[in-house]
Amino acid sequence: xxxxxxxxxxxxxQGSIKACELSSSRVFAMDxxxxxxxxxxxxAARPKxxxxxxxxxxxxxxxxxxxxLHLDDRQKKFYRPPxxxxxxxxxxxxxxxxxxxxxxxxxxxxxxxLLTSLQHEASNDAAVDAQLRRAAIITWRGIVTKLxxxxxxxxxxxxxxxxxxxDTIFLEEHVSAVRQxxxxxxxxxxxxxxxxxxxxxxxxYFSSGPSPxxxxxxxxxxxxxxxxxxxxxxxxxGRARLLIGGEVDxxxxxxxxVELKTSMLIxxxxxxxxxxxxxxxxxxxxxxxxxxxxxxxxxxxxxMLQAYQEFKTLEIPRLVRGKPHAWxxxxxxxxxxxxxxxIERLMRTSKTNQTAASPNVWxxxxxxxxxxVAMRQLSxxxxxEDITKGEQARFGIxxxxxxxxxxxxxxxxxxxxxx
Numbered sequence: 001x002x003x004x005x006x007x008x009x010x011x012x013x014q015g016s017i018k019a020c021e022l023s024s025s026r027v028f029a030m031d032x033x034x035x036x037x038x039x040x041x042x043x044a045a046r047p048k049x050x051x052x053x054x055x056x057x058x059x060x061x062x063x064x065x066x067x068x069l070h071l072d073d074r075q076k077k078f079y080r081p082p083x084x085x086x087x088x089x090x091x092x093x094x095x096x097x098x099x100x101x102x103x104x105x106x107x108x109x110x111x112x113x114l115l116t117s118l119q120h121e122a123s124n125d126a127a128v129d130a131q132l133r134r135a136a137i138i139t140w141r142g143i144v145t146k147l148x149x150x151x152x153x154x155x156x157x158x159x160x161x162x163x164x165x166x167d168t169i170f171l172e173e174h175v176s177a178v179r180q181x182x183x184x185x186x187x188x189x190x191x192x193x194x195x196x197x198x199x200x201x202x203x204x205y206f207s208s209g210p211s212p213x214x215x216x217x218x219x220x221x222x223x224x225x226x227x228x229x230x231x232x233x234x235x236x237x238g239r240a241r242l243l244i245g246g247e248v249d250x251x252x253x254x255x256x257x258v259e260l261k262t263s264m265l266i267x268x269x270x271x272x273x274x275x276x277x278x279x280x281x282x283x284x285x286x287x288x289x290x291x292x293x294x295x296x297x298x299x300x301x302x303x304m305l306q307a308y309q310e311f312k313t314l315e316i317p318r319l320v321r322g323k324p325h326a327w328x329x330x331x332x333x334x335x336x337x338x339x340x341x342x343i344e345r346l347m348r349t350s351k352t353n354q355t356a357a358s359p360n361v362w363x364x365x366x367x368x369x370x371x372x373v374a375m376r377q378l379s380x381x382x383x384x385e386d387i388t389k390g391e392q393a394r395f396g397i398x399x400x401x402x403x404x405x406x407x408x409x410x411x412x413x414x415x416x417x418x419x
Contacts, residue, residue: 033374051236055288063230075209076210079252086305095201105184111170119132122405136240136242137240138243139170141288142173149332159173159174162362165407167416169344199261202297240337241418257292258294262296263298277327279319282294294310361383361396
């Protein structure tokens with residue numbers, strides 16, 4: 001099936017579905033330490049929607065094949081769709097699987113690379129230094145995506161560690177022993193590993209480096225998921241100024257960021273619903289980082305890429321508007337902004353009981369179907385046993401060197417949380 005056939009089939013299905021209201025929205029309300037559920041669907045209709053500032057670049061960095069950090073763009077790739085090759089026939093996403101090098105998922109994705117990059121830039125650029133010291137939230141893009149999509153999540157929840165230093169909150173994913181066992185089990189499952197590989201294989205077909213004029217074959221190289229090129233952006237959600245880091249797959253001819261995704265071919269209405277539901281995550285991942293284009297490759301059950309389609313990120317919500325499975329980005333942003341407000345107020349209150357030598361760390365957890373987002377402050381013993389684990393170079397979830405740098409500032413104070 002060629003792209004035009006996929007296009008036409010999809011739009012015929014779209015036209016056959018009548019619009020209706022989404023009646024199962026979930027809304028959270030504050031109650032003590034936790035963020036509780038209620039049965040209202042008012043998030044999208046709040047009289048004062050959460051403000052969102054379009055992201056702008058702060059800096060970038062690279063991680064090489066050995067996972068070593070480089071404060072440059074050596075891993076930057078360029079969007080290069082093999083349209084001619086695809087017109088001649090499907091592309092095999094199984095290609096190169098025997099050479100696949102998968103990142104070792106032993107332990108959580110710490111904030112260290114992001115913080116080292118910010119510290120380096122702030123040491124050399126007064127404007128970045130000011131942005132760093134007035135940030136309310138510093139975290140990875142994936143974590144903010146989880147908060148923004150929780151209203152519609154039916155499979156994946158989140159478990160986070162939150163630490164406040166001054167007025168800034170740092171969020172990282174917490175990987176419990178049970179979760180780590182599950183990750184290792186999935187990584188050892190041959191079928192799951194192959195399906196994950198299809199996405200990376202698509203990236204190798206559709207991007208190349210180190211320059212946009214790189215003259216190489218359709219396949220740009222074997223997959224090593226240790227390698228990443230990451231952007232750090234500043235933005236604002238509700239009252240909070242955010243610094244977010246996230247991987248970028250490639251850039252277009254004008255330097256615009258491009259996200260590459262794969263999905264099953266759309267053959268019927270059920271496939272369409274699955275795809276458009278999945279598009280919420282595609283959209284939010286790209287929107288939060290300022291990625292302008294999402295390219296989706298459509299594959300069959302055997303891993304043969306049949307077609308691809310380019311989507312402008314800001315136009316994606318129109319695909320689901322008015323449908324039974326619709327999602328509303330306004331509801332997502334309003335919810336995430338309210339949850340971040342709750343986290344900030346709770347941690348700020350608890351700060352009065354903290355000493356300078358004791359990190360202010362909380363655990364934030366939620367799973368689909370649970371009645372509330374649970375929050376609890378960790379004791380010094382829990383922090384030592386569950387987070388630092390004897391690492392003297394860490395202060396809670398953060399590198400002690402970064403905390404010292406952050407606290408050494410003589411810059412004028414700017415409140416990260418606006419009124």
